[in-house]
Amino acid sequence: MKKSKSPNKKNNRFYPREECGIAGVYNIPEAANFAYLGIYALQHRGQESAGIVSTDSQLLYRYAGMGKVNDVFNSAKLKQLTGHMAIAHNRYSTTGASFLRNAQPIRFESRLGTLSLAHNGNLTNAWNLRKQLEQSGSIFQTTVDSEVIGHLLAKSSADNFEGALIESLCKIKGAYSLLLMTRDAMYAVRDPHGFRPLALGRKDDGWVVASETCALDIMDATYERDVQPGEMLIFDKSGVRSVFPFEKSTQNLCIFEFIYFSRPDSMIFEQSVYNVRIELGKILAREAPVEADIVISVPDSSNVAALGYSRESGIPYHMGLIRSHYIGRTFIEPDQKIRDFGAKIKYNAIASVVSGKRVIVVDDSIMRGTTQRKIVTMLKTAGAKEIHVRITSSMTKYACYYGIDIPSHSELIASSHTLEEIRKYLRVNSIAYLSIDGMEQAAGKQRNYCNACFSGNYPVPLGEMEAESYSNQKNLFEEYGVEEH
Amino acid sequence: MKKSKSPNKKNNRFYPREECGIAGVYNIPEAANFAYLGIYALQHRGQESAGIVSTDSQLLYRYAGMGKVNDVFNSAKLKQLTGHMAIAHNRYSTTGASFLRNAQPIRFESRLGTLSLAHNGNLTNAWNLRKQLEQSGSIFQTTVDSEVIGHLLAKSSADNFEGALIESLCKIKGAYSLLLMTRDAMYAVRDPHGFRPLALGRKDDGWVVASETCALDIMDATYERDVQPGEMLIFDKSGVRSVFPFEKSTQNLCIFEFIYFSRPDSMIFEQSVYNVRIELGKILAREAPVEADIVISVPDSSNVAALGYSRESGIPYHMGLIRSHYIGRTFIEPDQKIRDFGAKIKYNAIASVVSGKRVIVVDDSIMRGTTQRKIVTMLKTAGAKEIHVRITSSMTKYACYYGIDIPSHSELIASSHTLEEIRKYLRVNSIAYLSIDGMEQAAGKQRNYCNACFSGNYPVPLGEMEAESYSNQKNLFEEYGVEEH
């Protein structure tokens, strides 16, 4: 018998993973309860830990735990998180090991009072700032890059919170959609490039901010608009104020949010994820047509794009792969090896659909290629006559420094293999990726997207020092190994 | 703040629920580990408890617990379940409260040695037999109807296990797909009507039996054929024997297995569930066409049928409703009521898909109608212009006595409302159900199906006594309330 495997940690490592979802609630009774609904709806963005900090304008109440939102919180705990304001966070760790201590929102005492913050994104100069802050006497108790923001705030020379926040944010580089909370006010900020999404909604007399609009839907809040790249929103007694405190910068919205991460029922960057995915499929069908009998998707992230491909090509869409939603934390493999076990616990091919057919398989991206290879085997075993792989993104060749857990350069199959080599590795009849132009066309030409993981053109270039910083931050404490829970 | 809600227990009560999945493994090393994979793949058939009994021909090892297969078992526990033979069970309770004590497989000592059994189905005369057995001195320690079989075995006058089993099974009525295990042999039996499915597969030199073929797929076993209605298979040292010990009877395969329960990647009753669902959708499109812009499904059980409807009607298929797979055990609603909260934690409508559209919503069945009503509201809020409900089964008017947790007669909306009344209750533009003939055509006319929940024609009629028995068994111990775990 093999040792237990955690599919989240190992088998699925080849999937890009978003690090967090955040939600903030201002001036709504039972704010913590709504914040809870918000991160419940954002669980696809991270299931390792969940936390909420609320305030009744006197104290900041915090509860956080490892695991899924529903496992961490219960009715009794939510009841203790009183007040009309709350921020919440669920995360999958990209930087910082999987410790409870790293769970957000962070809460800390400082010169500026008791503060709390929740961060989605990744800071490219966190390690350098950390080392500088340590030199000036700061101590770090977590391994998340977000802790740096707390120290910058506390060390700022500004004489009020807003000033301190602007001063601090001007020092950090990289990707951040950020929620902060004092006893009196909530702040929502999006970095000047706008890498990660952040949506603004209304509910009754209050406001809601969340990574995706699906979190607004579950709260019965109305989507107003996005927090703009470089915008800071301040929610306090005097209402809502919008400030643009940063130098102008190019927009660099993460196109992977459309391709893979976001829920298809969300609006992201003020567009429907569903519609963009339909377009991705349609353009791919035009760019890379192939004669075949059916179009299937690798569920669930590619379902909509496959439908688009089918629509454009006229080749019928079918559900040839079924995905299990019961995987859970551990999975035990017998000693006797089972073929393609890692893929089998997640997918099953339907022979009656694919048998004897020329099959187009639409998938969102290829990282290492190992899972796709197993899926191909499953489809062949189920009788597929031909297999044509169609990817709704370009070749993923470069690491992401802005908050997406893409494998390192050396592990990405496309960074060291030609298209033909990948085709052979997957043992398929043909393979095609969508062009960068095709992706951007689907996502809307009127906006500017970050395509660094495909092109290597990093909008926030990493100097030598930053590159080292980033990798150091990633390794930081990596072998801490054990921690409390 | 409202009390925690368990969506499994309350919100989703309107969904019919299969009570169990079973899997048996004979003559395969690490049998328990394969049995574990089997019930992992069958989790859609029950997630309240999971158990495995294995044997090394000397002792019978048992482990069972409340919860999902992955939560109940870990590597260390599976390692203790040694031997080449194992039977496994996961259940959602239809009869018998949700106690650990009720978890199957049952293991007990008797005149015939140590025995174990796992049962999928529902016995219609369990209560009567229970009362008779009590009168003759038996004591009952669980509230599941399956315990009756153990007592009948122990009290049989036959001088070997096989004889005792046949004698016992001749006394029980109703639905049973059954696995039994002694130290030396495994038995797989399907009731003469064949209500519930049971598939037979091969793996290397061993055999596998499971409720659905998806369990065979994950074990890399090859599907051979179904255990036939009324067939008993005996697996022992001398090989496999097939016996038909019961009086001939009509086949009455449960058509609901196709419509709702079984996984679309399974073969059930020797047919592809996927193909049958495509047919259900196609025939429904022919029986009840309507002019509209898009076809959507209530995911996931109706996805395939909706595709069939789209294919036949030519109206494009879209994914207008997204389903959350993170629901978990409890869900906390704010005190401030959220509209259609119960449906919202499970579904979200995509405005960009349905807005301004005439929408055909394909669903598998309507029990109470409450969820559908909420979904309709969600679709209207998302901007749907017209809503046309199409159901891939007939009107569910009658309770099921053969193992499906259909609400009681009085709770079923179709048992007391006309089609028009249901349409008004749901507030939709049109509604149509598939005819019984249409269902049977989709499932294949060459077989005979049970359609009792639609027609009231019960293949195993309940006499007055049996009716009382059934309801008594259901109520039995119902208020026991608390139990160990």
Next chain:
Amino acid sequence: MKKSKSPNKKNNRFYPREECGIAGVYNIPEAANFAYLGIYALQHRGQESAGIVSTDSQLLYRYAGMGKVNDVFNSAKLKQLTGHMAIAHNRYSTTGASFLRNAQPIRFESRLGTLSLAHNGNLTNAWNLRKQLEQSGSIFQTTVDSEVIGHLLAKSSADNFEGALIESLCKIKGAYSLLLMTRDAMYAVRDPHGFRPLALGRKDDGWVVASETCALDIMDATYERDVQPGEMLIFDKSGVRSVFPFEKSTQNLCIFEFIYFSRPDSMIFEQSVYNVRIELGKILAREAPVEADIVISVPDSSNVAALGYSRESGIPYHMGLIRSHYIGRTFIEPDQKIRDFGAKIKYNAIASVVSGKRVIVVDDSIMRGTTQRKIVTMLKTAGAKEIHVRITSSMTKYACYYGIDIPSHSELIASSHTLEEIRKYLRVNSIAYLSIDGMEQAAGKQRNYCNACFSGNYPVPLGEMEAESYSNQKNLFEEYGVEEH
């Protein structure tokens, strides 16, 4: 690093262990809550599982779990156990493996309605009865001997519960203090020999029955008298009735209850345990005097007797050994062996007390002698000049068949070694045991005691069949190994 050790299971195995405490409450509001207090006070009699069954005269509510009373029950669970009548049980398993399924009180359905029973003691003919019952068609779902009683009740030909109970009890042999509960009545029975204690108390208009009076004290109940050997008390609407349904028999009260098991603040067999222990020490001082500087005890069970020894001998009593009360379930030993580790996690010697002194060590009994040998080493390391062991019981040479977990004959050091050999094994200057007459004198000559473990004179002789039965029952299912929890 060594594997975790459970001191309860391994290190302390040499201690005799009582198998259970029982408590019953009749006609007291919140009966389950008082039953809980009762078994809380009786935890020294068993900490492996705890359970309570209550009734409101309609249903029987049950909750049981593995672990200590406080860990198994909480306020919410007690609240569900409604009603004015309850029986409770905590156990350390002497027969039957440590499964949740074996936790008592048992609850079952039968011809006589829903019944519940809690048993302290050990039946000497359980295995034989079990085999007979299996032959007549009973199935056994636990491995505890008490289940036999349930089957006998259900199979009795008597036409009421009381008759059935008498008929059943007439068939069982061995030791039992028993509580039974129907919807209407509670029954307390003590076997004709009276092996195990059972005390009767009053509280307001209700009644309390418990293994020891310390359970009455915590409930604020007043001790009335013992349930007499061979007496059955029936508590129902018409009041309390006393019946003596069995043939007369000799009294054979377990003298070990005084020596080791019972709490010193309890009345047992209508005498003060504390006073008897003082006498045990005094008589031992007269029987086996020795010149020495101090008297110390092996805490806590020997504290009072050591005080008695000191009082009679005039040699000052000191607390030379300290006992840790934090042991808990597991204890991890380093790979580098620590001398006498097993004893060290439980005891520590005080050098300032024993250094340079001639020390009399009073202990209650010697089973294997391994712990005493380690304690002797600790005392020598702490500087003791001479060590004289004095045991407040006779040499334990024989197994107990009446409910005490004494090691088997072959493991008892006194069954195969002379006094001098034991002295040499323990490496002490002298050793003496109390005489059987001395023990009985301390416990009061007016009563008759069982001294089988010292003398081999078994009051309920085991025929060949019974001996086999007993050992079979002990081994039954022993390797079942894994079970639900």
Next chain:
Amino acid sequence: MKKSKSPNKKNNRFYPREECGIAGVYNIPEAANFAYLGIYALQHRGQESAGIVSTDSQLLYRYAGMGKVNDVFNSAKLKQLTGHMAIAHNRYSTTGASFLRNAQPIRFESRLGTLSLAHNGNLTNAWNLRKQLEQSGSIFQTTVDSEVIGHLLAKSSADNFEGALIESLCKIKGAYSLLLMTRDAMYAVRDPHGFRPLALGRKDDGWVVASETCALDIMDATYERDVQPGEMLIFDKSGVRSVFPFEKSTQNLCIFEFIYFSRPDSMIFEQSVYNVRIELGKILAREAPVEADIVISVPDSSNVAALGYSRESGIPYHMGLIRSHYIGRTFIEPDQKIRDFGAKIKYNAIASVVSGKRVIVVDDSIMRGTTQRKIVTMLKTAGAKEIHVRITSSMTKYACYYGIDIPSHSELIASSHTLEEIRKYLRVNSIAYLSIDGMEQAAGKQRNYCNACFSGNYPVPLGEMEAESYSNQKNLFEEYGVEEH
């Protein structure tokens, strides 16, 4: 039914409680495992949380959790804490709420590398330092005063760790026995007054430091001497160095360690706790004799002193009160009030010992007097004819600022009541406290003790600011209420 009560939090609040035990291990294989044994032996000093940090000279490994040492650690977790050096801590919170985040040892990153510290004691100027540190840009993530030390270290201008440590410690006031660890070295420091104990031991080629010598005994380490007040020991590759970096100060050893906290088998302040307690009892017998029949103690802390009283007075010692060791976390009281419930779940009086007797009750101290009052009632109910309370310490009138959880001034019965009023409140025949001189005589006149809680003479006087600081620190975050676990 009443709500669950946590006797640790509520009922026993009247007992003074030591805040922590610490243990450090240097140059011993499996260091974490020995540190674990150390804090296991020190559990009487705190059971709310337990933690260990170890190092293999490369990384610092940390694990901490809420609960008892045995519940927090298991074999697998200890195995991950590799290395030859480890520090460990168990705590009962005196300052800082009961959050996992507050569990020690703390580990943090700083200018000086990764550091860890474990602290026993209480800083009297923590709040002021905290506010100063916040002003200079530090952020605080816990509510324990010990965090201040980490910040001072990080902000020190010294260019090596030792210098930074001395500089930092010169800024803090109050009580501290401290262990620190870097990748290369371990530091043990005791404040100049020596409030709290700290013992040094040898084991093979390594060193052990622990709060009490009982921790050395369980590790088979040899007690060498105490770490001296004002001494810093540095353990590194070059061996052990002793430094006295602080200004000379008066010794002010906590006399309460002898009276109540320490284990009787420990050496504290280089004297036997057992011997001091015998003396406390003897001197009390001389100072406050009374005619009576028996001497009993309130177990366990007063057992030895009661023996001393008996020895000196010639009045026989008896065990008239039994203490339960099974209390656990929660305890549920019935709605029907039980007399003296809070004391009853912990103590029971033995009627056969006290009935008809004139009883001297020896206890270590009186805080609020509520428990003693209940115990007196229990003894009277058990038949005691006269009750004479004798306290082995002086009247506790003042709060402790050096690490002992004594109730506030206003809650201490002796701060507002005369001896006669206390006697009347307890309803006893006589009462007497030991004189301050008597305590100091028992503890040894050659040393100087802190008697602030009796006399109000605080060795480290609290200026107005410090007093406020102390109380602020205590209240800090008090209502944070909820936190992760």
